[in-house]
Amino acid sequence: MKRLFLGVMLLFSLFAFAADMADEFDRSATGTPELLQTGTDKSWCPVCGMNLPMYYKTNFAVKLKNGTAKQYCSIRCFAEDSGNISENIKEILAMDAAKEKFTNAKTAHYVIGSSAPGTMTNVSKYAFASLNDAKAFQKTYGGEIGNYDKVMKATLDTIQTDRDASAERKTKMMYPMGEKIYKSVCKPVEPSEFETISAMKAYIKNNAVCGELKEGQLQALSLYLWEVSRKNAPGYSIISVPEKAKCPVCGMFVSKYPKWAAQLTYTDTKGAENSLYFDGVKDLIKFKENPAKWGKYKGIKIAKVLVTDYYSGKAIDGTAAFYVSGSDVYGPMGHELIPFESEKNAKTFMADHNGKEIVKYADIKASKIK
Secondary structure, three states: OHHHHHHHHHHHHHHHHHHHHHHHOOOOOOOOOOOOOOOOOOOEOOOOOOEOHHHHHHOEEEEEOOOOEEEEOOHHHHHHHHHHHHHHEEEEEEEEOOOOOEEEOOOOEEEEOOOOOOOOOOOOEEEEOOHHHHHHHHHHHOOEEEOHHHHHHHHHHOHHHHHHHHHHHHHHHHHHHHHHHHHHHOOOOOHHHOOOHHHHHHHHHHOOEOEOOOHHHHHHHHHHHHHHHOOOOOOOOOOOOOOOOEOOOOOOEHHHOHHHOEEEEEEOOOOOEEEEEEOOHHHHHHHHHOHHHHOOOOOOEEEEEEEEOOOOOOEEEOOOOEEEEOOOOEEOOEEOOEEEOOHHHHHHHHHHOOOOEEEEHHHOOHHHHO
16 A cells, blocks of 8 residues: 555656646747737737747748748647648748747757647647757657657647647636626627637737736637637538548548638439538639539539638628639639628728639639639
């Protein structure tokens, strides 16, 4: 019994030691942080809304072919967003945790699974331009050293577990706190008017919509509005894409690109109703103009078209939507028709992203897409 007690105490001590080691490592910027994004929301992660300088030593970033940049709090948020931008990435950057400067992510050395705290994951990942710096970090905090491919595999291997842990934490703590703040001190906010959680967060802070809030309070409020209030609004629904559904035009798995998903429901020659899914409006238009070209769809009748509103992320009637063409925002297959439920939002987006024109569904032809 005494041996068991001593064993338990030793195990407890090891956990406490690991926790202390994690607490000793500060992820925040020690100097002036480099922010590659522009605009009022440049200090926040566009995926989760977390403060970039606070988690600076785990930042990841991409430079896109259109000249813009996106900066993330972590490699996990980069992985969450990479499916939406993979065709348009020019360069991938990782924060060197020792030098606190961005370095080429593909040539960096990573310490995976150290006792230093992870950001958006329970398995921490820190990048270093120098192998010697990685080894010095490993000596203090433990973990395993690997290359870019290894750290991406480690990220994807645990991404669902990390999502589940985040969801539990937000459901128990962040959402209730955010709801309480919103209902007690805030002026009305309409989340669907914003492109990202970070843009909404910047608006709330810069306009003192809820008075003066600490960063933790602001994050809880933003998560509640973006992930609960927005999706519980009347008429809000999403396109539910089967995991193995492939776009009949390009063959890509549509579930990897929920932000761009489009759905076409049709009845076949026997009267049976079926649905097809597309990784963007562009491919849906190509299909609907000549269904027989893309498989055994000759003689089908299109019953319903749903597309994903770019700002709100909800499913909207594709035949009534407003589409911006020629913008500097790319979908999974490059240039894309960007859908909006309201013409006002389409005009705002067109002005912000150098769009060429706004078109309606009935006026879009495959020849125009080419």
